[in-house]
Structures are given as C-alpha cells and as structure tokens.
Amino acid sequence: MIKNLNKCNSHPTSAPVILMSLIFFATLMLSSLAKSSELPVAPTNLKAHVDSTTSVTLTWKASSNGTIYHKYMVYRNNSLIASLGPVLSYSDTELTAETIYSYTVSACDIWNDCSEKSASATVQTPNPNSSMSVSSSTSGPITAQTIMGMLTVDSNDMGKLGSVFVAVILPNNVGGGAYFLNSSLEWKQFTSCDNTPAYLTTTLSTHDKISIIVTPTDLSNIAGTQIYIGYGLGSVLSPAGFACTNMLNNKTYNLAYTIK
Secondary structure (H helix, E strand, O other), rough: OOOOOOOOOOOOHHHHHHHHHHHHHHHHHHHHHHHOOOOOOEEEEEEEEEEEOEEEEEEEEOOOOOOOOEEEEEEEEOOEEEOOOOOEEEEEEEOOOOOOEEEEEEEEEOOOEEOOOOOOHHHHHOOOOOOOEEEHHHHHHHOEEEEEEEOOOOOOHHOOOOEEEEEEEEOOOHHHEEEEEEOOOOEEEEEOHHOOOOOOEOOOOEEEEEEEEEEEEOHHHHOOOOEEEEEEEEOOOOOOOOOOOOHHOOOEEEEEOOOO
16 A cells, blocks of 8 residues: 555744744734834925026935925925935926925835925016026124125026126225136135136026125125126136136126125
8 A cells, every 4th residue: 555645744933934934023013013003294494586587496314304305395385296216306397487486395115205395496487588686685884794795697697607797896995806616615816707607507597695794794894895796697717717707807896895
C-alpha cells in the first residue's frame, strides 16, 4: 500500500510569519495615531511678488512641526486655482492688469488632511501703460534714521533682465560726489559705469523693501543728500557697465528721498 504523502500535509504557522504580521499591525496602529495627532499646520511667510502686469509668483515656507506634506493647495480670492506637489512656490499667470489679487495656501498630508489656509498675501498688478516710479519710507529722526526704498519699473520693462541701482549725491558742503550701493550694502564712489555696482540684478518688476539705511544711523552730518533709485536693462556685468549706461541714457531713475 502506497502512503498518501499529500494527506494531512499541514504545518504550524512559522515564527517569522507571525512576527511580520505583528509588525504590520503595529505599523497600522502607529500610522493611525500619527494621523490623529499630527494634523497639518498652515504654511507661513507667504509672499506674492508681481512679475509683470499679468503674472505673480508666490513663495512660502512649510511649517516646522515635522509633518511631511504631500501637496499644497493654492487659492486666489478664496477660489482653488492649483493643487501642487511638495513644492514651495507657484507662478500665477494670465492675470488681469490693474487688478487686486489675494492669495492663501494650505498644506495636505498623505491622508489628504489639509491645514487651515495661511495668512493672505495681497498684490495689485500694474497698469500696462504705467511708467516707472520710486518711493521711500523712513523711520526715526535724522539722528537715528532708517531708510527703505521701492521701485516699480516701466510696464514695458516688466519681466526683463535688468539691474537695480541705488545712488546718493552728496551736497558740496560735505565733499560732493556720487556713491552707489552694492549688494553687500557698501557704498562705492562712482567713477564710470564700467565699475558701478548694482544693488540687485534680477528679473525686473516691483521691488519693495530696498535696503538703503537699515541700521538707525545719525545722518545729520549729510543732511541734503539726495537718494536716487533706478534700473537699467541687461546685466551689470556683461558687457561691463551696460545696465548702468542703459539707465543713464534712458533716464530710468528718479529721486526717492532727500535726507532732512
């Protein structure tokens, strides 16, 4: 009689299989706990930067609570306009000139739980026929003053590569002469455009918070000094002095402030 080798051919569950099952269920439990205790936190430091009469770039920072975010939801005027991956910027294009837009962003985790919306960032796209303008804001008396500047380029130059310049012209009673501010916030005397530093070389748009005097400083000994802000098309470095020469030739600079 031949013995049936297939009969009752069963074995108890092995220890490795039991261990893997325990690990699997433990992982599910921990994931469930993490989901309930680590809800997404709204992004911070949302900024809206006007790139042209019809486009705006948004940037933000992820919260620092340790959650890994799966996607970001971008809202314009409270309407969802984009569902993004794990990125920290977005360009909103095909907008309307001379229009106010308000943006918010929320963060979502892998379970599609989403945070509250961030604090809003509001901008206004410029007039397509607007010319350049500059302005400044000061804080404190002349004996302890800070000065910030703002530049809005001509609408025809929005989105083009260019260099932003900040210059001062000293009155004759303190020696006279012109000085330009470089990107390290150091003043360099003007001799020619070939070696004139730029405050910033970038895609031209509206540039606010231009740091002119950032530390409270006694400016009483240079009262009457005129501060100019302007821009020139092209890089300041290639060819040498091109953007500076472009600015002077096209008079794309204006008086922003007189120290007083």
